[in-house]
Amino acid sequence: MSTPKTIRWGILATGGIAQTFTKDLLVDPTTRGVKHIKHTVVAAASSSSKSRAEQFLKDTGSPSDAKAYGSYEELVKDGNIDVIYIATPHSHHYQNAMLCLDAGKNVLCEKAFTVNAAQTRALADKAKEKNLFLMEAVWTRYFPLSIYVRGLITSGRIGPVGRVFADNSIAMNPEESFSDGKHRMVNPDLAGGALLDLGIYSLTWVFQTLYHTQPKDTRQPPKVVAALKSYGPTQAADETTTMVLSFPRSAEAGGEAHAIATTSLRVATLYHEDGEVPGIRIQGPKGEIQVFPPAFRPTHTRLVMKDGTIEDKHWPQPGPGKGSNFKNGFGGAQNPEGEGHGMFWEADEAATAIVEGRKEGKYEGLAESILIMEVMDEVRKQGGLVYPEKIETTKYPTQL
Numbered sequence: 001m002s003t004p005k006t007i008r009w010g011i012l013a014t015g016g017i018a019q020t021f022t023k024d025l026l027v028d029p030t031t032r033g034v035k036h037i038k039h040t041v042v043a044a045a046s047s048s049s050k051s052r053a054e055q056f057l058k059d060t061g062s063p064s065d066a067k068a069y070g071s072y073e074e075l076v077k078d079g080n081i082d083v084i085y086i087a088t089p090h091s092h093h094y095q096n097a098m099l100c101l102d103a104g105k106n107v108l109c110e111k112a113f114t115v116n117a118a119q120t121r122a123l124a125d126k127a128k129e130k131n132l133f134l135m136e137a138v139w140t141r142y143f144p145l146s147i148y149v150r151g152l153i154t155s156g157r158i159g160p161v162g163r164v165f166a167d168n169s170i171a172m173n174p175e176e177s178f179s180d181g182k183h184r185m186v187n188p189d190l191a192g193g194a195l196l197d198l199g200i201y202s203l204t205w206v207f208q209t210l211y212h213t214q215p216k217d218t219r220q221p222p223k224v225v226a227a228l229k230s231y232g233p234t235q236a237a238d239e240t241t242t243m244v245l246s247f248p249r250s251a252e253a254g255g256e257a258h259a260i261a262t263t264s265l266r267v268a269t270l271y272h273e274d275g276e277v278p279g280i281r282i283q284g285p286k287g288e289i290q291v292f293p294p295a296f297r298p299t300h301t302r303l304v305m306k307d308g309t310i311e312d313k314h315w316p317q318p319g320p321g322k323g324s325n326f327k328n329g330f331g332g333a334q335n336p337e338g339e340g341h342g343m344f345w346e347a348d349e350a351a352t353a354i355v356e357g358r359k360e361g362k363y364e365g366l367a368e369s370i371l372i373m374e375v376m377d378e379v380r381k382q383g384g385l386v387y388p389e390k391i392e393t394t395k396y397p398t399q400l
C-alpha cells in the first residue's frame with residue numbers, strides 16, 4: 001500500500017468552529033478507515049493578535065512547530081500551506097477567500113459560502129483563473145449518513161421523490177442570548193439571521209435529495225416562494241424563514257417535486273433521546289426517509305416503507321476523537337467524549353481533491369453552491385432583507 005499523502009492546513013480565524021474543525025482534523029484518519037491521506041496543521045492566524053493564534057494552536061493540540069500569525073495577510077503568504085480553512089463570520093468569507101485565492105492558496109470556506117450569489121460567482125471565477133481548489137464547507141454533505149440517504153434515493157427504493165420537508169432551526173431565545181445585538185447570529189454587519197446560518201442546512205437537505213440525486217444533465221433550478229419574519233430588535237436579520245420550492249421534473253421522473261424548507265432562531269423541531277421527531281422527511285410513493293435532528297449533524301435515520309417495513313440506522317461519529325467544544329448553548333449537537341465531531345469527512349474530501357488535482361468538492365460543486373446562494377438571494381428579495389453594502393459588495397478589497 002502506498003504511503004498516505006499529508007495535507008498541510010492553515011487555519012484562518014480562531015473562533016468556535018475553527019476550534020472544533022481543527023480538533024477533528026487532528027483525529028487519526030485511520031479511525032474512520034481513511035488510509036490515503038493524513039492532515040496536519042502548519043499554521044493558524046487570528047485577526048486579533050498573534051498570542052490568540054498561539055493559544056489556539058495549543059488548545060487544539062496542533063503540532064508544536066505550527067506557526068502563529070497575528071493577521072490573515074501573513075498567513076496567506078506562508079509557502080508551507082496546501083489549503084486554508086476559513087472560519088470567520090459569513091460577512092467576511094468573500095474578502096477572506098479572495099485574499100487566500102489571490103495569494104495562490106486552495107480554500108475550504110465555512111458556510112454560508114458568501115453573503116450573496118454574486119460573491120460566490122466571483123470566488124468561483126477567481127479559483128478557476130488561478131487553477132485552485134475551492135469548496136464550501138457544508139460538512140453534512142460528506143457524512144456517511146448523507147451518502148446513504150442519497151443512495152437510497154438513487155436506488156429507487158422509495159420511488160421518485162415527490163416531496164421533502166426540511167427544518168433546521170434552534171429555539172435559542174435570541175433576545176436573552178444576544179441581548180446586545182452584536183452576536184453574529186443577529187448582527188446585520190455580520191450577515192446575521194436564521195437563513196444564512198441555519199436555513200442553509202434546510203436547503204442542503206432539499207438540494208441533496210431533490211437536485212443532486214438527479215442526473216447532471218436534467219437538473220433544473222427550482223421556483224421559490226418565501227415568507228420571512230424579521231428579528232424584532234434589529235429588523236435587519238431574519239428570525240423565521242419559510243420557503244416553498246418547486247423543482248421541474250420530466251413525467252417519467254414523477255413530474256414536479258416540492259419542498260418546504262424552514263428555519264428559525266425562535267422555534268424548532270426539538271430532539272430528545274425519547275420521542276424524537278424527524279426534522280427531515282423525504283417522501284416517495286413507496287416510502288419515506290426520515291432524518292432526525294439536528295439537521296446539520298444528524299446521527300439517526302429511519303426508512304418507513306408503505307409495506308410496513310421500518311429500518312432504523314444510527315450513525316455514530318467515529319473516534320477516538322477529542323470530544324467537542326461545540327457547546328453553543330442553544331441545543332446544538334454535542335458529541336460525547338471519545339468521538340469526533342464529523343467535520344473530518346469534509347476535510348478528507350478537500351484533501352483528496354487536492355491530491356487528485358480536482359478543483360471542487362465531490363458532493364457539492366461550485367455550480368450547486370452558487371444555485372443555493374441564488375435561492376437565498378431570492379428568498380431575501382421576497383422578504384425584503386438587505387445587508388449593509390460593504391458586506392454585499394463584490395468589490396475586493398473592501399475594508400470591513
Ligand SMILES: NC(=O)C1=CN([C@@H]2O[C@H](COP(=O)(O)OP(=O)(O)OC[C@H]3O[C@@H](n4cnc5c(N)ncnc54)[C@H](OP(=O)(O)O)[C@@H]3O)[C@@H](O)[C@H]2O)C=CC1
Pocket residue numbers: 012013014015016017018045046047048049052087088089090092110111112137139184190197296
Ligand atoms: N459547520 C458548522 O457546523 C458551523 C459553521 N459555522 C460557521 O463558521 C463561521 C464562524 O462561526 P463561529 O466560529 O461560530 O463564529 P465565532 O464568532 O466563534 O468566530 C469567528 C471568528 O472570526 C474571526 N473574526 C474576524 N473578524 C471578525 C468580526 N468582525 N467579528 C467576529 N469575528 C471575526 C475571529 O477570529 P480571530 O480573532 O482569530 O481572527 C472570530 O473568533 C460562520 O460562517 C458560521 O456559519 C459556525 C458554527 C458551526
Ligand SMILES: O=C1OC[C@@H](O)[C@H](O)[C@H]1O
Pocket residue numbers: 170197198296328332333
Ligand atoms: O453551522 C452551524 O451549525 C450549528 C449551529 O449551532 C451553528 O449556529 C451553525 O453556524
